[in-house]
Amino acid sequence: MNNHNDPFTEAQREGLYRAIFERRDVRSQFLSDGIPNDVLARILKAAHHAPSVGFMQPWDFIVIDSPVVREQVLASFNEENNRASENYTGERRKAYRNLKLQGILESPINLCITCDRSRGGPHVLGRNSVMEMDLFSTCLAVQNLWLAARAEGIGVGWVSILDQTQLSEILQLPDDVYPLAYLCLGYVSEFLEHPELQTKGWRSRLPLAELVHGNRWGLPLEHQALNRYFKED
Template identity: 60%
Template sequence: MSDAFTAAEREALYKAIFSRRDVRGQFLPDPVPEEILHRILEAAHHAPSVGFMQPWNFIVVTDPAVKAAVHADFQAANEEAAAMFEGERRTLYSRLKLEGIRDAPINLCITCDRERSGPVVLGRTHMPTMDLYSCVCAVQNLWLAARAEGLGVGWVSILHEQALKTTLGIPGRIVPVAYLCLGYVSHFEAGPELESKGWRRRLPLESLVFRDRWEDREPG
């Protein structure tokens, strides 16, 4: 078939998937060329979306003052989050670097306009959250494209949603889906950082796959 992947193309895709990392502490100050930023945004824009509604917008943040405001909110939210854990878990949490907001040359907020295609959207009539899931597909497309370009991405989710909307001037009807840190990095970790730091391990795939019906069992 003319549209079949070559072996090299297939391997490149899997390399991007398996070497993708959530980057927090390895960002370099080197600027990201506009043409590369455009390519990865184009990849995000080609994500699948319910009813082809394309509900996403992309807010590119480079202003240090804006980054500082987002970082200040992260610090407040992070203190609240740390208090939710106890004992050794809280101690380990306090040692983790969970953002690269001020270090990364680019911050990027991906949002969802839930009204973009009107009140009735093909494919969202019975599962209304499909527009949000579509935006998550855009995040993943961008993440893999960035990895192929040699760029690191870190997803910062420890933020107050309303504070983020205020800082970025996001209208009330728009939902922030992802706040990402983006830039060149000194290196990519061999494996997920939370796994190497002892927070969680990757579950075995066979414990997560069922056939035909849900099985009432805990992942191994």
Template identity: 75%
Template structure:
């Protein structure tokens, strides 16, 4: 058989049951890790694979707006932690009484505990003034970078590496700390490392902050608030 034809056939075939189960397992067992980091370093070849997975995300107009800042400097991470602590105090003011107490008890970052941090940025000027597919929805460059984050996260779970997204940060201060150009947005600040365990539930669910919504409440048919016309699909969704 012609090798090129064989390669094309291989790329077009569905995943095997084992491969598909691995993908779904990574999706369902992915966690936002904050408290379970181990100090063990991530081998360079493993980190390179994760970055390669992120770089293979789809992007609007194939603009590939992402860059990856690998941060192992304690000084830089301490500066980022200071930004977090200031913003976290402000965030706590949104809650009163028991909810405030519960919020303050949550571990919401692992900036120093994880062996390495990663900032995934979005270069909003990449690809020039007119990027194919971005004319109507300018934010598609940010959406594209989020897909790179998700690729990275799922690949990390498959490698047994935990990832935690630190979102309680002032983005202007973070950009200044990392010396980002004005047109580059610090989209995701991630903590990375091997972990003592992956929790069986998302940590906020396990600690009673919020529960997962039923999928059946979130699927509509043809327009908002209308039931699905495909009854077999509706039955499968309600089965969970």
């Protein structure tokens, strides 16, 4: 076993960055193959080892394989997706309606990662000024899970077009528990070379050099040589 103080080997660093750069939000490429229990357990363990404010660990994981539950979630998605399409007009609305934005029934497993906003009591260390830190902490658990899943060859898709009140009712969540991320998990036919919304022409990745500031908003970096390392995808 590696000493925790040992530096990562070059291969380990490459594996980490590969998972980061090849992670995709999967909607259309799910296979019906089930996820072995040991693989799912490793992914959940990775999520559980995310950092959290005050070490409150506000997350819970609801593993959903019930067709009945998933049909209810899909109905909520369809309703919200129809409403969302009304935000656009003309060709943009047509393009939106042609996008596949969920794999609720196609993926073998759905997973809801929740945030218990009462965990740790009313005064959580580090949460005095920014009360949303519990939500941010749970997002880190989502990212841990996503990267671990990619390393295991598992695709993940985040279904964000859901009414959170309806979802809470479907999953019978307690009042203080917020359904932060509804995810679809499964093996996939392929991981796309680029994010699907980029491939479909919905949006492009912003140049990193335009997003890095020095000391204050809008000021350039003092070390301009850093910009040459910002390579676009």
